[in-house]
């Protein structure tokens with residue numbers, strides 16, 4: 001499905017039967033880099049439509065994102081996508097990073113605003129000479145040219161959004177600015193995803209919206225992540241997984257089962273694919289693949 005790297009991700013999703021993709025984060029040290037590459041090599045035979053690498057809130061991992069995506073472009077058969085945020089960058093710096101992606105052979109970008117410098121939930125202030133919202137970064141990437149651009153979408157609404165309707169208008173603005181596809185924040189109820197798709201279609205959003213899947217292998221870790229997005233893990237999911245609190249192996253198996261059931265419901269309901277938050281490990285994603293009977 002994914003072999004033709006001359007087509008952007010937007011086109012690949014439109015052309016492909018189903019899109020599978022994996023998200024990684026930039027490693028902080030050598031051990032982390034080795035773990036990341038073990039995961040990349042373990043997942044590569046599954047021929048995902050693309051793999052993506054997140055962009056840090058600041059500091060040296062930002063260069064690592066460009067370097068790792070470039071290495072994926074040159075040393076693997078995979079199609080890489082680099083994330084990019086407006087946080088702490090002027091417009092000119094953003095142009096420079098887009099040029100670095102291009103020079104590294106990375107032609108797909110996930111254009112994000114990023115979280116406020118004080119952390120999720122604190123007030124957002126744009127950098128002087130920089131951009132305020134993600135749609136401006138989409139437009140900049142399109143202006144620079146040569147990129148297929150994706151954006152973020154939020155099944156339960158972005159934590160700063162004033163209403164679900166406004167949230168969908170924001171997604172529409174990003175499409176109008178040139179976004180070709182969207183990927184959602186993690187969520188646990190298929191109905192939240194289909195609600196977003198329905199609101200989007202009614203408002204004129206036509207781009208494919210890939211659901212973002214986070215398998216639960218550690219309940220506290222997932223609860224913390226959900227809190228960062230201003231959400232709670234639904235009580236019915238917590239109850240199912242927490243029933244195995246004293247048995248980490250059984251807890252993990254239940255977490256994988258919950259994610260696999262969600263994936264099945266999403267695909268059966270017409271989702272164009274699945275985007276897995278891997279946390280730089282392949283095991284949980286491959287366990288879900290096994291449950292879905294997806295093979296190499």
Ligand code: FAD
Pocket residue numbers: 053054055056057083084085110111112113114115116132133134135151152153158159160161162166167170183184185186212
């Ligand atoms: P926007 O689309 O700009 O929206 C941000 C807020 O502003 C929303 O509340 C929106 O309703 C509001 N808004 C937008 N436009 C307007 C307007 N014209 N007028 C008024 N209000 C407006 N963060 C990272 O730091 N690095 C990453 O690599 C990263 N990867 C991500 C990947 C995915 C798939 C997702 C879902 C999120 C990711 N994030 C990442 C988190 C993301 O940066 C945050 O959720 C951020 O707070 C919002 O980014 P956005 O691109 O959706 O912003």
